[in-house]
Amino acid sequence: MTILTELHQDHVNLNKLLVMLRQKVDKLREGEQPNFNLIADVISYISGYADGFHHPREDRMYEFLAGRNDALDQLLSSCEKEHEELKNSSQQLKDAIDGVLHDAVIPMNEFADLLDDYVSRQTAHLNLEEGELFPKIDAVATEQDWKMLGKLLPAPEDPLFGEKQAHEYTDLYRELIIDLNAA
Numbered sequence: 001m002t003i004l005t006e007l008h009q010d011h012v013n014l015n016k017l018l019v020m021l022r023q024k025v026d027k028l029r030e031g032e033q034p035n036f037n038l039i040a041d042v043i044s045y046i047s048g049y050a051d052g053f054h055h056p057r058e059d060r061m062y063e064f065l066a067g068r069n070d071a072l073d074q075l076l077s078s079c080e081k082e083h084e085e086l087k088n089s090s091q092q093l094k095d096a097i098d099g100v101l102h103d104a105v106i107p108m109n110e111f112a113d114l115l116d117d118y119v120s121r122q123t124a125h126l127n128l129e130e131g132e133l134f135p136k137i138d139a140v141a142t143e144q145d146w147k148m149l150g151k152l153l154p155a156p157e158d159p160l161f162g163e164k165q166a167h168e169y170t171d172l173y174r175e176l177i178i179d180l181n182a183a
């Protein structure tokens with residue numbers, strides 16, 4: 001299994017959470033109250049795991065692969081830039097959800113817009129990597145590259161989709177199982 005397969009699996013996992021968040025946006029738009037604690041757990045996971053480990057791991061892989069061709073370089077730097085922007089938007093959303101959980105007065109349509117925008121940005125980023133960048137990387141990287149990258153960038157522990165779930169994500173894990181069974 002190359003690092004690209006592991007990163008792809010992270011994308012599949014993240015996408016499940018984004019689908020869940022999209023359902024919460026729909027609920028908010030219909031005037032219903034979603035489970036805000038669960039939304040907070042999803043954002044905490046994305047900001048901890050995706051912003052904290054998945055993107056930095058990609059950044060180091062992108063640095064390693066830079067300089068091979070112009071089209072690839074352009075995509076690498078767009079994705080690196082998006083990692084920064086996504087990190088900022090996670091923080092912004094974390095602050096907003098903290099406010100909601102601590103009874104700050106935040107109009108629900110504003111919160112829905114923020115969450116909607118977040119889901120759209122995250123989804124667009126996954127699609128750019130999966131649809132354009134990863135196929136280009138796959139076309140240029142050699143066996144030797146994958147060996148080196150595998151040594152340089154070991155897989156981080158995933159506290160939700162990994163072998164051991166962190167206690168803080170028990171509720172979220174349950175919700176994901178329920179969602180999968182209902183699908």
Ligand SMILES: [Fe+2]
Nearest residue numbers: 055058079129
């Ligand atoms: Fe990325």
Ligand SMILES: [Fe+2]
Nearest residue numbers: 007054058129
């Ligand atoms: Fe990614």
